[in-house]
Every structure is written in structure tokens, then in C-alpha cells.
Amino acid sequence: MDSHSGFAQVDSHKSALKQQQVPAMQVSELNVDGLRTDDGSATFPLVLNSNQTVSLHETAAWLTENSESLNRKAFEHGAILFRGFPLVTAQDFDAFVAAFNLPNFTYEDSLSNAVRTNRTPRVFTANEAPADVSIFLHHEMAQTPIYPSKLFFFCEQTAEQGGATPICRSDVLFGRLTKELPNFATDCVKKGLLYSHIMPAADDAASGMGRSWQSTWKATTPEQAEARMTSLGYTWQWQNNGCLKVTTPRLQAVRDLGDGRTSFFNQLIAAFRGWKDTRNDPSKSITFGDGTALDKATMQRVIDMAEEITFNIPWQTGDVALVDNYVAMHGRRTFQGTRKVLASLVAS
Ligand code: FE2
Numbered sequence: 001m002d003s004h005s006g007f008a009q010v011d012s013h014k015s016a017l018k019q020q021q022v023p024a025m026q027v028s029e030l031n032v033d034g035l036r037t038d039d040g041s042a043t044f045p046l047v048l049n050s051n052q053t054v055s056l057h058e059t060a061a062w063l064t065e066n067s068e069s070l071n072r073k074a075f076e077h078g079a080i081l082f083r084g085f086p087l088v089t090a091q092d093f094d095a096f097v098a099a100f101n102l103p104n105f106t107y108e109d110s111l112s113n114a115v116r117t118n119r120t121p122r123v124f125t126a127n128e129a130p131a132d133v134s135i136f137l138h139h140e141m142a143q144t145p146i147y148p149s150k151l152f153f154f155c156e157q158t159a160e161q162g163g164a165t166p167i168c169r170s171d172v173l174f175g176r177l178t179k180e181l182p183n184f185a186t187d188c189v190k191k192g193l194l195y196s197h198i199m200p201a202a203d204d205a206a207s208g209m210g211r212s213w214q215s216t217w218k219a220t221t222p223e224q225a226e227a228r229m230t231s232l233g234y235t236w237q238w239q240n241n242g243c244l245k246v247t248t249p250r251l252q253a254v255r256d257l258g259d260g261r262t263s264f265f266n267q268l269i270a271a272f273r274g275w276k277d278t279r280n281d282p283s284k285s286i287t288f289g290d291g292t293a294l295d296k297a298t299m300q301r302v303i304d305m306a307e308e309i310t311f312n313i314p315w316q317t318g319d320v321a322l323v324d325n326y327v328a329m330h331g332r333r334t335f336q337g338t339r340k341v342l343a344s345l346v347a348s
Contacts, residue, residue, distance in 0.1 A: 137329040148348070199243060
């Protein structure tokens with residue numbers, strides 16, 4: 001599948017002078033082990049490989065010129081892995097993302113449960129949970145009413161072992177759920193979901209969901225937090241130890257992608273499997289929107305079905321992945337050694 005991608009070459013239609021200054025970029029599709037084409041869907045992910053003689057400046061020009069087409073391909077394929085592009089630092093990654101001219105989605109504005117650290121205004125560390133903690137498949141922030149449309153990941157440094165980013169097409173998964181578990185699929189569509197969890201009174205970096213209520217709600221007092229929660233439709237209970245238990249308003253469990261596809265757009269798998277820390281019990285973290293419980297055996301089958309169609313991004317240092325958050329879920333495998341994967345989010 002090493003075919004030419006058909007993308008415009010940089011400045012090919014511009015002045016001769018500029019053509020001399022900016023050599024044409026050759027970007028082609030690359031075949032890597034394990035690519036998926038489940039149920040006749042477009043190759044997942046699309047892998048684009050660049051020759052390595054280009055500069056970051058030339059790369060940015062190519063990205064800007066092809067931004068629309070790349071976004072379309074990310075939506076069609078679910079994700080794009082960019083390999084062989086000249087990125088080394090967080091600043092390089094910032095420039096790569098900025099070249100798409102898409103609106104930034106800031107961590108501060110998000111209601112993300114995870115503790116993160118900004119490296120540049122639009123680049124931050126991916127979930128800083130310990131290496132032996134799995135982050136299970138989820139759509140970014142689909143457990144809140146405010147979520148990004150796309151995510152970029154950048155591998156600044158591969159782990160010594162493990163640390164792949166699993167990605168899974170939710171449109172393929174939901175298609176299979178409607179066939180194998182039709183009652184569950186109908187409940188997802190009709191009832192939606194409620195998520196509950198307990199936020200600590202101070203950031204707890206040892207947990208994948210350790211962001212404090214003060215940081216989450218941008219509040220210094222309980223009254224300010226309550227005002228923000230009220231405006232977003234949350235309910236809550238203060239705990240004796242200063243922690244805060246919150247429950248979301250009813251949120252969608254599926255998303256109509258507008259082209260005949262429907263995705264399993266939620267955090268059901270992550271919440272059911274992994275919202276576990278010293279404060280939280282995953283069995284209490286999620287129900288259907290009418291408060292009815294999720295069946296454990298059904299959920300186990302959903303988890304297995306997602307795993308069957310998951311691709312594990314085999315990170316190489318310098319790789320970038322663009323994930324369409326409406327189409328594909330992502331997670332994090334456990335690892336050994338130091339792993340540096342940075343993230344940047346795109347607003348809707
Ligand atoms: Fe995530």
C-alpha cells in the first residue's frame with residue numbers, strides 16, 4: 001500500500017521563485033503491521049510518511065495547504081499517524097498543530113478528570129497517571145458536556161517497553177453492537193448515560209482522575225464550584241473530607257456522524273473498567289441516563305468487542321497522531337521507563 005497519497009505538493013501552483021525556496025514534499029501512505037479495515041471501513045489508521053529532508057517550516061506550509069483534506073481523511077479513517085516528519089520538541093509539535101489553523105481547546109477550560117501540565121499554550125502532557133496504570137478506551141472528555149473535536153498526540157520519547165496508544169473506531173464498534181447486542185445499543189441511543197465520580201480537594205497525580213474540584217471548576221470556594229456545576233446541569237454532594245462527589249447531566253452515549261455512521265461516543269468502557277482510585281469505585285461510576293444499572297456481562301462483551309478491533313499505535317520518537325474524537329476512542333497501555341507523549345486538543 002505504498003502509494004502516493006495524492007496530496008498537493010507544497011507551493012506547486014505558486015511562483016517559480018517560491019518553488020525553488022520550498023522543495024516539494026513527498027508524502028505517501030505507509031503500511032505498518034496491524035492496520036485495520038474492519039467491516040469494509042477505510043484503513044485505520046491512515047499512516048502518512050514524509051521524506052526526512054524537509055524542514056519544519058516546509059512541513060507547516062504543507063500542512064496548512066492540506067489542512068482541509070487531512071481533516072476530512074481523519075474523519076473518514078478515524079485517525080492519521082504522521083511518521084518521518086521533522087519534529088523534536090514540544091515547540092515543534094505546537095507549530096505542527098498550529099499549521100492546521102484549527103481552534104485550540106485549552107486544558108484549563110476543559111472539565112477533564114486528569115492532571116496535566118502545559119508545555120506550551122496549546123501543548124500539554126498526556127495523562128500523567130503512573131506507568132503501571134492502563135488508561136482504557138474513551139472518547140476525550142465525552143463524560144462531560146464540553147469535549148474536543150480532535151486530538152493530536154506527539155511522541156517526544158518512546159517508553160523502554162510498552163506504552164502504545166490503543167485506538168478503536170467507535171463507528172465500527174457501534175455497528176457491531178447493533179447486531180450482536182441490539183437491546184443494549186437501543187438503550188444507549190434512548191437513555192444516554194450518567195457519570196459520577198469523586199474529585200479530590202487537591203490535585204492527585206497518582207490517579208488518572210485526580211484533578212481537584214477547584215481546578216476542574218476554576219473555583220476557590222465551594223460556592224463558586226456550585227455556581228459552575230449548576231450552570232452545566234451537574235448534581236453534587238460534598239464529602240466530609242473536603243472531596244466532592246459529582247454526577248453529570250444526562251449525556252449522549254452515541255453520536256450521529258452525519259454521513260450514515262453512528263459512533264459509540266462516550267466514556268463507558270473507561271468508566272466501567274478504570275475509574276478506580278482511593279476515592280472511586282468503578283461499579284458506581286456510571287449508569288444509564290434513567291439511573292438503571294449497566295449489566296456486567298454485557299459490558300464485558302462490549303469491552304472484548306472493542307479490543308478485537310483496536311489498533312495499538314507503535315510509537316516511534318517524532319510520530320504525530322491526529323485522532324478524530326467523534327470517530328475513534330483512544331487509551332494508553334502500561335509501560336516501563338520514561339514515556340513522553342504530548343497532546344493538543346482542537347475545539348469543535
Ligand atoms: Fe484521553
